[in-house]
Amino acid sequence: MSMVPTLLSVENLSKSYGGVHAVRSxxxxxxxxxxxxxxxxxxxxxxxxxxxxxxxxxxDSGRINLLGxxxxxxxxxxxxxxxxxxxxxxxxxxxxxxxxxxxxxALVSYGRQLFNLWGSxxxxxxxxxxxxxxxxxxxxxxxxxxxxxxxxxxxxLELAVALxxxxxxxLMDEPTAGMAPRExxxxxxxxxxxxxxxxIGVLFTEHDMxxxxxxxxxxxxxxxxxxxxxxxxxxxxxxxxxxxxxxGEGLVxxxxxxxxxxx
Amino acid sequence: xxxxxxxxxxxxxxAASLFLVASGLSIIFGVTRIVNFxxxxxxxxxxxxxxxxxxxxxxxxxxxxxxxxxxxxxxVIGVLVEMVLLRxxxxxxxxxxxxxxxxxxxxxxxxxxxxxxxxxxxxxxAPGFRGAVDFFGQKIPSYDLFLIALSPIVLGALWLxxxxxxxxxxxxxxxxxxxxxxxxxxxxxxxxxxxxxxxVFLAALGGALQIPRDAVHHALxxxxxxxxxxxxxxxxxxxxxxxxxxxxxxxxxxxxGILIFPKISIILVFLVMAVVLIVRPWGLFGRPxxxxxRTPGLTVTPWRPLTANERLLSAGALVxxxxxxxxxGNYALTVGSEIAIFVxxxxxxxxxxxxxxxxxxxxxxxxxxxxxxxAFLAKAAGLPMIVSLLLGPLLGLLGAAVFGFxxxxxxxxxxxxxxxxxxxxxxxxxxxxVAVTGGDNGILGVWPEKWAASPANFYWLSLGIATAAVAxxxxxxxxxxxxALRATxxxxxxxxxxxxxxxxxxxTAFVIAGTLAGFAGALFAYLKGSVFPDSLGISLSVDALVxxxxxxxxxxxxxxxxxxxxxxASIWLVSQTDLSKLVMGGFIVLIVVxxxxxxxxxxEAIRNRRRSAAAKPVSLNSRVExxx
Numbered sequence: 001m002s003m004v005p006t007l008l009s010v011e012n013l014s015k016s017y018g019g020v021h022a023v024r025s026x027x028x029x030x031x032x033x034x035x036x037x038x039x040x041x042x043x044x045x046x047x048x049x050x051x052x053x054x055x056x057x058x059x060d061s062g063r064i065n066l067l068g069x070x071x072x073x074x075x076x077x078x079x080x081x082x083x084x085x086x087x088x089x090x091x092x093x094x095x096x097x098x099x100x101x102x103x104x105x106a107l108v109s110y111g112r113q114l115f116n117l118w119g120s121x122x123x124x125x126x127x128x129x130x131x132x133x134x135x136x137x138x139x140x141x142x143x144x145x146x147x148x149x150x151x152x153x154x155x156x157l158e159l160a161v162a163l164x165x166x167x168x169x170x171l172m173d174e175p176t177a178g179m180a181p182r183e184x185x186x187x188x189x190x191x192x193x194x195x196x197x198x199x200i201g202v203l204f205t206e207h208d209m210x211x212x213x214x215x216x217x218x219x220x221x222x223x224x225x226x227x228x229x230x231x232x233x234x235x236x237x238x239x240x241x242x243x244x245x246x247x248g249e250g251l252v253x254x255x256x257x258x259x260x261x262x263x
Numbered sequence: 264x265x266x267x268x269x270x271x272x273x274x275x276x277x278a279a280s281l282f283l284v285a286s287g288l289s290i291i292f293g294v295t296r297i298v299n300f301x302x303x304x305x306x307x308x309x310x311x312x313x314x315x316x317x318x319x320x321x322x323x324x325x326x327x328x329x330x331x332x333x334x335x336x337x338x339v340i341g342v343l344v345e346m347v348l349l350r351x352x353x354x355x356x357x358x359x360x361x362x363x364x365x366x367x368x369x370x371x372x373x374x375x376x377x378x379x380x381x382x383x384x385x386x387x388x389a390p391g392f393r394g395a396v397d398f399f400g401q402k403i404p405s406y407d408l409f410l411i412a413l414s415p416i417v418l419g420a421l422w423l424x425x426x427x428x429x430x431x432x433x434x435x436x437x438x439x440x441x442x443x444x445x446x447x448x449x450x451x452x453x454x455x456x457x458x459x460x461x462x463v464f465l466a467a468l469g470g471a472l473q474i475p476r477d478a479v480h481h482a483l484x485x486x487x488x489x490x491x492x493x494x495x496x497x498x499x500x501x502x503x504x505x506x507x508x509x510x511x512x513x514x515x516x517x518x519x520g521i522l523i524f525p526k527i528s529i530i531l532v533f534l535v536m537a538v539v540l541i542v543r544p545w546g547l548f549g550r551p552x553x554x555x556x557r558t559p560g561l562t563v564t565p566w567r568p569l570t571a572n573e574r575l576l577s578a579g580a581l582v583x584x585x586x587x588x589x590x591x592g593n594y595a596l597t598v599g600s601e602i603a604i605f606v607x608x609x610x611x612x613x614x615x616x617x618x619x620x621x622x623x624x625x626x627x628x629x630x631x632x633x634x635x636x637x638a639f640l641a642k643a644a645g646l647p648m649i650v651s652l653l654l655g656p657l658l659g660l661l662g663a664a665v666f667g668f669x670x671x672x673x674x675x676x677x678x679x680x681x682x683x684x685x686x687x688x689x690x691x692x693x694x695x696x697v698a699v700t701g702g703d704n705g706i707l708g709v710w711p712e713k714w715a716a717s718p719a720n721f722y723w724l725s726l727g728i729a730t731a732a733v734a735x736x737x738x739x740x741x742x743x744x745x746x747a748l749r750a751t752x753x754x755x756x757x758x759x760x761x762x763x764x765x766x767x768x769x770x771t772a773f774v775i776a777g778t779l780a781g782f783a784g785a786l787f788a789y790l791k792g793s794v795f796p797d798s799l800g801i802s803l804s805v806d807a808l809v810x811x812x813x814x815x816x817x818x819x820x821x822x823x824x825x826x827x828x829x830x831x832a833s834i835w836l837v838s839q840t841d842l843s844k845l846v847m848g849g850f851i852v853l854i855v856v857x858x859x860x861x862x863x864x865x866x867e868a869i870r871n872r873r874r875s876a877a878a879k880p881v882s883l884n885s886r887v888e889x890x891x
Contacts, residue, residue: 054760080762092757094750098565105750106761114763116743124566124743145565161761206842231628 004031007055007169013062014045015048021049024225025062033199034167037212041245045204049222053145053203054086054171055079056208067168085200086107089174091154099138099157102146103129106164136190138213152183159191160178170195172204176211184208190214210248215238221245228256265399274518275408275511276476279414280306282510283469283486285494286421286503287462293438293501294458297349298676299355299362301489302466304371308337309467311379311477314386317474321388345456351856353455354505357676358622362812366851368484373845375481382827386474403569406475413472417465418704420509425503436457438501439753486799492680493532494790497539499549499652500677508547529691537669546674566819568741584726596718597790598834604786606701606826607732609810611779613822614736614809619673619772620752624679625686626780626807628666629659631799633781634788635693639705641857643787648712652785659781660774662689671766677872686804693796704793709788723788732779733823739775740819748772806833809851813863824863 008030021184023045023142030036040046046064051057051204053064055076064071067082082087094102107125114252133139141149149157155175163243176184192215195202201244206212212233221229229239236242269630289304303567316329323862352360392406425431437444442671445451469481494513498505513532520528545551553858569577589601612626640651666685670678693700699708715721739745749756758765788794797803814825837843854861860868 055734076759077764080760086760088756088760092754094753094757096565096749096753097746099748102564103747105758105824108746109762111784113743114747114768117739117745119742120742121569121741121746162759164761 004033005018006030007032007067007205009063009065010053011063011065013049013052013059013064015045015052015057015059021054021225023222024058026222026225026227028220030169030201030203030228032201033196035195035202035215035217036224037216038203038205039207039209039212039219040043040106043224044222045225046222048225050171050173050205051160054084056094070124072179081166085165085170087155087158087162087170087172087175089177091151091158093147093154093157093161097146099144099149100126100129100133101144102140102157103132103160106161110165132163133157135163135194136160138263153188154177155183155187156190159187159194163194166198167200170200170202170204171204174206175204176206176208184213189235191215205215241263267403269398269403270518270522271515272403272407272411274515275414276404276410277517278510278514279410280473281412281487281490281494281514282507283417283472284466284770285510287465287469287496288435289495289501289503289506290421290497291459291462292495292676294351294434294441295353295455296357296441296575297353297360297364298680299459299462300488300502301344301371302362302364302462302491303486304338305341305377305463306470306487307479307481307483308340308371309333309470310386310483311375311384311470312336312467312469313474314379314384314535315368317387324618326387326390330471334464334473337467338460338464338472341467342456342460343604344735348852349391349459350452350455354802355698355859357679358616358808358816359680359812359859361622361624361676362805362808363852363855366855368488369844369848369851371848372481373774373842373848377842379479379481380842381481383478383480385478392475398484404476406581410439410472410476414507414510418503421503430457436468440667447887448588460738461514484544484633486820489801493536493684495546495686496677496680497536497546499543500548501550502546502548504598505546505548525834526808529695533685533688534691540669540672540681545677547777554804562785566740568737578798581726581730587725588722593718595626596722600722600725600786601720602827602830603729604783604790605721605807605810606729606753606823607786607827607828608780608783609807609814609826610729610733611776611783611823612807612819613811613816613820614779614823615772615776615816616740616808617816617818617821618740618748618752619769619776621674621769621773622679622808623670623682623773623776623804624808625666625682625684625801625804626776627662627801627803628682628689629684629799630779630784630787630803630807631689631693631775631794631796632796633659633784634794635700635706635784636781637785637788637793638709642706647791648715652782652789655776655785655788656781657786658677660778663777663781663843664770665773667770667777671769671773683801687801690796690799690801693799698797703796705793707793710792711789715789721790725790728782728786732782734821736779737820743833744771809847809854812854812859813861815861815867816866817860818863822862826862828862 006029009214010029011027012019013023013026026049038049041069048057052059053072055071055078058073060183065080069082071079071082092103097105101121104121104124104126107128108121111125113119113124131143133142134157139157141153146157150217160197162244172191176187179187188211191202194200216233219233220227220234221242223245229236229242277519284302284306288299291297291299295390305571313333314329316333320329320709348363348367352363388405392409395402395404396408418584425435429499433444433449442450468845490513494506497512498509514534516531517528518534520531524530588596592597608630612623615621615623615626633656636653640646640655641648646654666682669686670681673681694702696702711721715724747758747763749767751768755765761803784798787798810825810829811822812825813829814821814823822857831844832840833847834844
């Protein structure tokens with residue numbers, strides 16, 4: 001594993017609001033091709049942590065090294081230019097455009113054509129957009145108005161958009177929130193497959209423990225802003241502190257059991 | 264020293280009315296999320312009704328009773344307006360709310376002239392406050408001192424009302440989360456109505472209290488509403504304390520600005536507003552807005568470039584239009600030129616509104632700047648027409664670059680108010696800086712050269728530029744930049760996450776729209792042979808908004824049709840009636856309530872419905888296949 005480059009390295013990241021320490025001295029690393037889950041109960045600091053990584057929030061202290069660059073204080077769009085794809089908890093797409101156009105806009109931006117007043121967007125990188133849509137299984141929907149899509153399809157479209165800048169790292173905030181159980185499994189399988197093929201690192205937050213334990217290579221557990229556990233699914237599952245935090249939530253720990261019964 | 268102190272007190276006294284009106288606007292906005300453009304109209308009505316009542320009833324009781332009763336009467340009118348009109352548009356996009364309440368303002372302007380006549384009315388002095396107080400040789404009216412004392416009292420009363428009464432708690436709760444309050448079983452309808460009544464009462468009281476200081480006339484409404492917009496932008500919409508502090512600030516800036524820049528005192532207010540917006544875009548005491556509602560948003564049908572048939576049709580229509588000089592007389596050709604000019608103007612605003620999602624309420628500023636640009640170049644510099652025509656609009660570009668930079672920092676209602684305030688500032692400069700702009704007398708004698716002088720030639724020139732402008736805008740809509748602009752409008756979050764610098768994209772769009780408006784203004788100057796401050800006025804800005812709305816705000820170039828229909832209809836209307844504002848205002852209210860998609864939008868909706876009815880079985884099948 002030592003040959004695999006580190007994509008993201010976070011050191012002593014902290015953020016507080018008033019007297020509340022939302023995130024307290026969090027450190028971790030993420031390697032290329034690795035699927036890393038960030039979990040924790042509500043209010044644990046997952047979103048704050050996530051927002052600081054993607055530039056929507058500025059940490060009080062700590063360092064974020066993304067692909068060799070210090071990204072603290074940079075805007076989300078600048079971080080995107082470094083090669084970071086992003087999906088949101090509640091999908092953010094362009095409802096007045098078609099599915100293909102949603103991807104084309106991202107490609108326009110990637111090709112630095114945003115201030116091109118003359119060309120035709122309809123023909124811009126049409127094949128590339130089609131390839132990305134095929135990759136997420138949305139090729140047949142390319143001409144549809146995005147506003148008509150079902151929620152699960154919007155999530156897949158977002159994934160295609162997030163892949164448009166050929167990212168090295170994907171940041172996915174609750175990728176399966178609001179989806180039916182079957183769609184969750186499909187979306188995460190798709191994500192895992194793409195990440196493995198293209199050697200993309202994935203960091204995701206998630207509430208569904210089935211998804212986490214089935215797909216993550218490694219898991220970070222946050223509680224009250226601090227990292228309390230880190231390790232493989234087996235290690236985290238066996239951690240008594242994690243059990244203590246999660247017991248009240250009626251968590252299904254044994255993903256293998258579910259696998260046998262479900263898929 | 265005493266002089267400056269008295270100047271300071273005069274400023275404080277002026278702040279009283281401004282605070283009353285601004286706090287009313289803020290309270291209404293906090294709960295209903297409507298920026299009530301008609302607030303200035305209620306202020307003016309308060310002044311007129313108070314004038315009548317205080318003339319009718321004598322004595323101190325008659326005067327003070329008259330003031331309060333006037334405010335109550337206007338509040339009752341406000342309640343009727345809320346129940347009949349606003350309840351229908353609470354869920355409409357904010358642009359529609361602003362326009363509907365502006366339509367109301369237009370109607371009130373004609374109604375007060377019908378009732379009270381066009382002349383200025385001088386009200387009675389306030390009993391008990393007739394004299395002046397001597398202050399180290401400087402005199403200050405005792406009524407001013409009364410007003411100075413009044414604002415903190417009103418502020419305190421409002422504070423008590425909101426902190427100590429059950430109703431106040433409900434209002435504060437609704438300001439934070441009105442859906443939650445509704446879910447708790449509060450009757451929202453009456454909460455909204457009562458809040459609106461209070462806001463209107465404050466506005467009318469502000470107007471009524473002005474009658475001993477100022478003449479009552481039928482242009483009071485726009486004057487106050489612009490100042491109020493500036494106040495709430497500085498203070499923060501929804502904050503009463505913000506309204507108080509900003510009202511004092513703006514009034515003092517006005518009071519001392521006169522001493523520093525006697526001709527263009529408004530510049531000082533503008534500078535302060537610009538600084539506040541850079542440091543705190545949501546105002547001194549306001550809170551950052553939650554994601555603004557999208558301005559267009561009635562349908563989500565993706566736009567398409569014209570099909571071959573539609574291109575043919577447009578080319579045919581253009582050929583027909585180009586043949587007009589063969590059949591029409593000079594008057595019709597002049598009207599035709601004017602329509603072509605307004606097509607450019609409306610299309611440029613339409614681009615900003617539909618594609619950019621930025622509803623500017625002050626687009627006339629750039630039209631007027633283009634017109635003045637031409638007038639300066641042609642008259643003062645004596646440049647040939649073709650050079651002036653090309654360079655004049657650069658003044659519009661410059662204005663759009665400066666104001667647009669600040670305006671795009673905001674969105675939604677703040678954007679609308681700020682663009683309106685900017686336009687009004689440009690208007691004031693044109694109006695007050697007589698040495699350069701000629702003030703109210705304008706700049707005369709801007710005639711086209713021989714080659715363009717005949718009505719037919721000028722018509723062809725206008726038609727040609729209009730065609731080029733509309734075609735250019737369509738190209739831009741479907742260019743990568745156009746998509747980046749739409750992306751920023753559709754989802755600021757997503758566009759930022761795919762590397763789009765939304766503010767820069769919107770700023771560029773603002774400059775493009777402003778420059779094209781400048782071309783329209785430049786042509787307009789040559790058409791009329793003169794330039795007046797009216798070419799920068801609010802009513803021209805609103806005309807453009809109505810053209811866009813009439814054509815269909817969600818279409819690609821509906822404004823072209825909107826401009827043709829609106830301009831032709833309004834030229835006809837002015838020739839038919841003296842009450843054109845009343846008719847126009849009613850017309851605006853009617854489109855907003857009954858016809859929000861506009862002409863082209865409605866046609867497209869019908870076509871889409873037919874098409875999807877015919878195509879439905881096929882698309883259902885394909886969907887099932889891909890799902891499997």
